[in-house]
Amino acid sequence: MSAVQRIRAVARAEAAVLRRNRWLAVATLIMVVFAVALSLAGSAPTGTLGVDMLTVSVASMTTLAVYLIPLLALLISFDAVAGEADRGALGLLLSYPASRAEILLGKAVAHVAALSVACVVGFGVAGGLAVALGGAGADSLWALARLMGTSVLLGAVFVGLGYVLSSLAGSSAAAAGLSAALWLVFVVLYDLALLAAVVLDGDGGFTRSAFPWVMTANPADAFRLWNIAGSDTVAVAAGMTGAADALPRWAAPASLILWPSVAFWLARAAFRRVEP
Amino acid sequence: MTPLLCHDVFKRRSGTAVLDAVSLAVAPGARVALLGHNGAGKSTLIKAVLGLTGIDGGTIAVCGDAPGSGPARRAVAYLPEAVAFQGALTGREVLALFAGLAGERRADLGALLDRVGLAAAADRRIATYSKGMRQRLGLAQVLLGRPRLALLDEPTSGLDPVSRHDLYAIIDDLAAAGTAVLIASHALTELEARTDRIAILRQGRMVADDTLDALARAAGLPIVLRVRAAETGAADRIAAETGGARINGTSIEIRCAAEGKMRALHRLSGLGPAVADIDIAPPGLEDLYRHFSGGMS
Ligand SMILES: Nc1ncnc2c1ncn2[C@@H]1O[C@H](COP(=O)(O)OP(=O)(O)O)[C@@H](O)[C@H]1O
Numbered sequence: 042m043s044a045v046q047r048i049r050a051v052a053r054a055e056a057a058v059l060r061r062n063r064w065l066a067v068a069t070l071i072m073v074v075f076a077v078a079l080s081l082a083g084s085a086p087t088g089t090l091g092v093d094m095l096t097v098s099v100a101s102m103t104t105l106a107v108y109l110i111p112l113l114a115l116l117i118s119f120d121a122v123a124g125e126a127d128r129g130a131l132g133l134l135l136s137y138p139a140s141r142a143e144i145l146l147g148k149a150v151a152h153v154a155a156l157s158v159a160c161v162v163g164f165g166v167a168g169g170l171a172v173a174l175g176g177a178g179a180d181s182l183w184a185l186a187r188l189m190g191t192s193v194l195l196g197a198v199f200v201g202l203g204y205v206l207s208s209l210a211g212s213s214a215a216a217a218g219l220s221a222a223l224w225l226v227f228v229v230l231y232d233l234a235l236l237a238a239v240v241l242d243g244d245g246g247f248t249r250s251a252f253p254w255v256m257t258a259n260p261a262d263a264f265r266l267w268n269i270a271g272s273d274t275v276a277v278a279a280g281m282t283g284a285a286d287a288l289p290r291w292a293a294p295a296s297l298i299l300w301p302s303v304a305f306w307l308a309r310a311a312f313r314r315v316e317p
Numbered sequence: 318m319t320p321l322l323c324h325d326v327f328k329r330r331s332g333t334a335v336l337d338a339v340s341l342a343v344a345p346g347a348r349v350a351l352l353g354h355n356g357a358g359k360s361t362l363i364k365a366v367l368g369l370t371g372i373d374g375g376t377i378a379v380c381g382d383a384p385g386s387g388p389a390r391r392a393v394a395y396l397p398e399a400v401a402f403q404g405a406l407t408g409r410e411v412l413a414l415f416a417g418l419a420g421e422r423r424a425d426l427g428a429l430l431d432r433v434g435l436a437a438a439a440d441r442r443i444a445t446y447s448k449g450m451r452q453r454l455g456l457a458q459v460l461l462g463r464p465r466l467a468l469l470d471e472p473t474s475g476l477d478p479v480s481r482h483d484l485y486a487i488i489d490d491l492a493a494a495g496t497a498v499l500i501a502s503h504a505l506t507e508l509e510a511r512t513d514r515i516a517i518l519r520q521g522r523m524v525a526d527d528t529l530d531a532l533a534r535a536a537g538l539p540i541v542l543r544v545r546a547a548e549t550g551a552a553d554r555i556a557a558e559t560g561g562a563r564i565n566g567t568s569i570e571i572r573c574a575a576e577g578k579m580r581a582l583h584r585l586s587g588l589g590p591a592v593a594d595i596d597i598a599p600p601g602l603e604d605l606y607r608h609f610s611g612g613m614s
């Protein structure tokens with residue numbers, strides 16, 4: 042019981058910080074602005090594909106989320122350990138009867154909750170707008186809900202990875218640099234490297250058997266695959282039916298559901314090695 | 318159970334010993350000043366007691382428990398050197414965080430903030446606090462839940478004299494309620510001297526651990542008698558009689574060991590009305606500290 046109390050104490054303080062320094066408001070605003078802009082911009086070809094506007098909107102927002110959510114998650118988390126160390130407050134925090142896992146969990150609760158608010162509000166407003174302008178069906182509403190849910194999972198992954206870097210970096214500045222590098226690797230370079238491998242391999246063994254699995258192992262790609270393969274209409278709208286078909290349906294969800302635990306486990310291991 | 322027992326503690330950092338055979342005991346209600354120059358190993362010793370850093374030899378027991386263990390963490394309170402709190406939070410919010418971590422659900426935060434003089438600033442952001450106010454907030458979290466052992470690392474550095482006295486008044490109360498208090502400091506001031514015992518670290522070695530009086534005796538530093546002669550002519554005679562040195566027209570300074578003090582006074586009283594006044598100055602704190610901690614700075 043007291044572990045819960047300690048986690049709640051940390052979460053409450055972190056949540057107050059996020060509210061007070063406007064992080065929550067700014068992140069939510071960013072999500073709303075980008076989501077609305079993208080779903081309106083993507084609405085032009087609706088008629089030709091024969092799908093409702095919300096479907097197109099979700100496909101556009103999925104592409105946006107792959108870039109934006111890891112970025113916001115890293116921005117919120119990179120300072121979690123390094124910042125305390127820089128302030129000289131880490132030793133004090135660790136002198137209390139709270140385990141390192143409890144401290145990280147408390148921070149994660151607040152950070153993931155803040156990201157969830159930003160995602161749900163941002164996608165909700167844009168989705169609502171799409172529904173008002175172009176209608177929606179049960180399938181596309183379900184796709185919107187899945188986008189929100191998977192966004193929270195994707196955010197949790199990168200919050201955890203941000204803690205790993207924050208623990209390893211030793212200073213806030215170094216943690217910020219490492220976070221930028223991590224974002225680049227997961228969101229941009231990984232896909233580029235895969236693309237290069239596929240081009241070099243032609244129609245060889247890698248392209249046919251290994252490629253889809255290697256792709257799903259990246260949480261950002263798993264997020265994309267889950268959202269797109271999960272709905273035929275979204276896949277049509279995104280023009281991305283082929284890649285998803287090669288995998289069993291559970292692969293992408295399994296990857297995205299496992300990743301937050303993996304990231305958190307790594308974060309705990311890294312934090313344990315920090316000597317204040 | 319003794320709140321703090323360190324025996325033969327040894328710690329190496331990148332090849333050199335930063336703690337070398339350090340032994341220290343702090344009893345309930347005792348206030349011990351841990352003195353030493355910067356880099357002497359004070360913070361390292363405190364971190365070792367908290368279990369934040371490991372040791373390479375010897376033993377440390379906090380109320381009989383291993384450093385960093387659950388029971389040990391519940392028994393200690395810590396005020397880090399130069400701590401800064403999250404500036405976006407208010408003093409009350411930070412204290413609520415620590416109360417939650419300590420499992421002190423019923424702690425009266427308002428009363429604690431009042432005790433350290435932060436009642437008026439309790440709901441202001443910490444970013445607006447002065448250095449002294451932050452230090453007070455740090456002290457408020459030390460007072461949470463009646464710790465058995467309080468470890469204060471340079472609690473008065475950067476504080477004005479009034480704040481220092483306030484801080485020591487709170488420390489005295491804490492000790493009076495039975496908490497063992499260890500105060501690290503890089504100087505020996507009147508406030509540290511008012512502690513019950515003084516332990517001095519010098520390059521990782523404990524070179525002194527005793528009461529101020531005993532340390533003064535052990536150091537054998539001279540007592541200075543300042544004598545004022547009744548008239549100019551008498552000054553030279555007094556200096557000659559007592560082996561002192563004339564420092565201006567009518568003043569003579571006599572340096573003698575503590576044991577020689579009475580003999581010097583007898584001789585002075587024998588000089589009758591030639592002596593107008595006598596002032597006895599025991600060795601200064603500065604002299605004493607310098608003697609044990611080994612020159613420099
Ligand atoms: N994190 C660290 N890594 C390596 N050396 C350190 C570290 N912290 C302190 N030291 C070294 O250990 C010695 C003791 O430092 P410290 O305990 O901070 O001294 P004090 O608190 O008495 O000023 C110094 O020589 C210092 O350079």
Ligand SMILES: [Mg+2]
Nearest residue numbers: 359360361398
């Ligand atoms: Mg120090």
